[in-house]
Amino acid sequence: MIDLNGKVVIVTGGTRGIGAAIVRRLLAAGWKVATCGRNQPTASPEEEGRRADFIACDIRDPAQARALVEQVVAKHGRLDALVNNAGGSPQADAATASPRFSEAIVALNLMAPLHMAQAAYPHLKASRGSIVNIASVSSVRPSPGTAIYGAAKAGLLSLTRSLAQEWGPEVRVNAIVVGLIETENTEMTYGSQAAQARIAASLPLGRLGRGADVAEAVAFLASPAADYISGAELAVHGGGERPLFLEIIKEEAGKA
Numbered sequence: 001m002i003d004l005n006g007k008v009v010i011v012t013g014g015t016r017g018i019g020a021a022i023v024r025r026l027l028a029a030g031w032k033v034a035t036c037g038r039n040q041p042t043a044s045p046e047e048e049g050r051r052a053d054f055i056a057c058d059i060r061d062p063a064q065a066r067a068l069v070e071q072v073v074a075k076h077g078r079l080d081a082l083v084n085n086a087g088g089s090p091q092a093d094a095a096t097a098s099p100r101f102s103e104a105i106v107a108l109n110l111m112a113p114l115h116m117a118q119a120a121y122p123h124l125k126a127s128r129g130s131i132v133n134i135a136s137v138s139s140v141r142p143s144p145g146t147a148i149y150g151a152a153k154a155g156l157l158s159l160t161r162s163l164a165q166e167w168g169p170e171v172r173v174n175a176i177v178v179g180l181i182e183t184e185n186t187e188m189t190y191g192s193q194a195a196q197a198r199i200a201a202s203l204p205l206g207r208l209g210r211g212a213d214v215a216e217a218v219a220f221l222a223s224p225a226a227d228y229i230s231g232a233e234l235a236v237h238g239g240g241e242r243p244l245f246l247e248i249i250k251e252e253a254g255k256a
Contacts, residue, residue, distance in 0.1 A: 005030040008076045012059055013086030015041040017183040021211025022083055022218050023052045029219055034072045060107040065115040079123035081222040084113035085134045089149035102148045109152035130172040132221045133160050137179050137237055164231030172230040174221045179237025181209040204239025
């Protein structure tokens with residue numbers, strides 16, 4: 001058992017979905033948690049009577065990212081971990097996506113984590129802390145319909161490896177490659193309950209992921225239990241998506 005009471009972490013985008021699950025898991029482990037978003041939530045996530053601090057911030061703006069980090073350090077006197085969770089993208093046809101849209105997606109999914117990492121670096125160096133970047137399976141396989149998002153997340157993996165090289169041994173930097181996850185918007189992402197069941201059945205572990213699955217991986221990578229892990233990409237995707245050609249072969253064999 002590792003005592004993490006008194007350790008301080010920032011989780012970006014931690015008021016809903018995967019981010020909220022990460023915040024609750026770290027609160028339960030004894031971390032002091034600060035999170036952020038552009039809009040004030042109804043309530044910050046809490047666990048066992050402990051609540052995360054919420055700071056309104058647009059982390060795409062490097063000045064706001066620095067101010068967020070300095071506010072957290074001013075309150076707690078230290079920073080031990082940063083979880084770059086904020087991200088995402090609506091569907092968009094790559095052929096017609098506007099430059100403004102593309103720049104916004106890259107800003108949120110790649111540049112914002114860099115701004116946060118740069119702001120956090122001197123404090124994480126002092127505490128010999130760590131960064132966990134939340135990437136996506138879109139970063140390691142084709143991402144039709146969200147090509148710009150996939151490219152930005154692929155860049156985040158490259159950034160993870162490079163920062164681990166530059167900032168070690170004082171700061172560990174790792175990434176989690178997140179698969180198909182249930183959230184508040186599961187139907188918007190994966191369709192009807194029947195469609196979700198088919199998708200779940202196609203995964204080796206037989207279900208969609210949950211925010212708690214990602215949160216457990218974050219808790220591990222941010223802890224001293226992962227003290228010799230840096231520059232790593234931990235896949236949390238239930239074994240990965242089944243290649244379509246296998247289903248076609250199976251269908252053709254059934255017709256024979």
